[in-house]
Amino acid sequence: MRLEPSALLCCLFLSPGVGLAANKTVYGLNEYVKLKDLDLEVAAKLDTGAKTASLSARDIRRFKRDDETWVQFYLAIDEAHEYPIERPLARISKIKRRAGDYDPDEEKTYTARPVIEMTVCMGQALRTIEVNLTDRSAFQYPLLIGSEALKRFSALVDPGLKYAAGKPGCITDANPGE
Numbered sequence: 001m002r003l004e005p006s007a008l009l010c011c012l013f014l015s016p017g018v019g020l021a022a023n024k025t026v027y028g029l030n031e032y033v034k035l036k037d038l039d040l041e042v043a044a045k046l047d048t049g050a051k052t053a054s055l056s057a058r059d060i061r062r063f064k065r066d067d068e069t070w071v072q073f074y075l076a077i078d079e080a081h082e083y084p085i086e087r088p089l090a091r092i093s094k095i096k097r098r099a100g101d102y103d104p105d106e107e108k109t110y111t112a113r114p115v116i117e118m119t120v121c122m123g124q125a126l127r128t129i130e131v132n133l134t135d136r137s138a139f140q141y142p143l144l145i146g147s148e149a150l151k152r153f154s155a156l157v158d159p160g161l162k163y164a165a166g167k168p169g170c171i172t173d174a175n176p177g178e
Helices: 005-014 016-021 147-152
Strands: 025-028 030-035 040-046 053-065 068-075 085-088 091-096 110-122 125-134 143-145 155-158
Touching (some): 030 143, 053 110, 085 110, 091 125, 125 147, 147 155
Parallel strands (some): 040 143, 053 125
Antiparallel strands (some): 053 068, 053 143, 068 085, 110 125
16 A cells, blocks of 8 residues: 555644654753853753753752751852852652662662752743752763753753754743743
């Protein structure tokens, strides 16, 4: 059986995967991201295998303010600010330890990390995402964007591309909650 080109094209557009892909933005393996809350631009790695986003931070401590739990930290980024940053704690994330990080004497197979909300701009999209705090100074990219954040950006990741979205160019009054 041979399909006419117009019938084949029609079948492709009716396919569920193609219809969903039409509303997605293609990003590369690495992208520039503006941390709007901190007025700082960093390079990020987009990782569909990671669930959460991670920001490089050091000297992380929790404290109480007005009966709420907050987090204070310093960015663990070479060119970053020298002052402490304080944000409300959104939750605690349990990150599965890799085989090299697992200590059989400890019974935990996860690491607990504080999570905060941040407004970030990638390409032309401004979104509020959850970011866990951990020291990533041993890694090339201070920010890792995981699958939960990628969903909020309606992202398709092409690992063959780098910086496909260009420099962040968000309009300040755009809706970050989308």
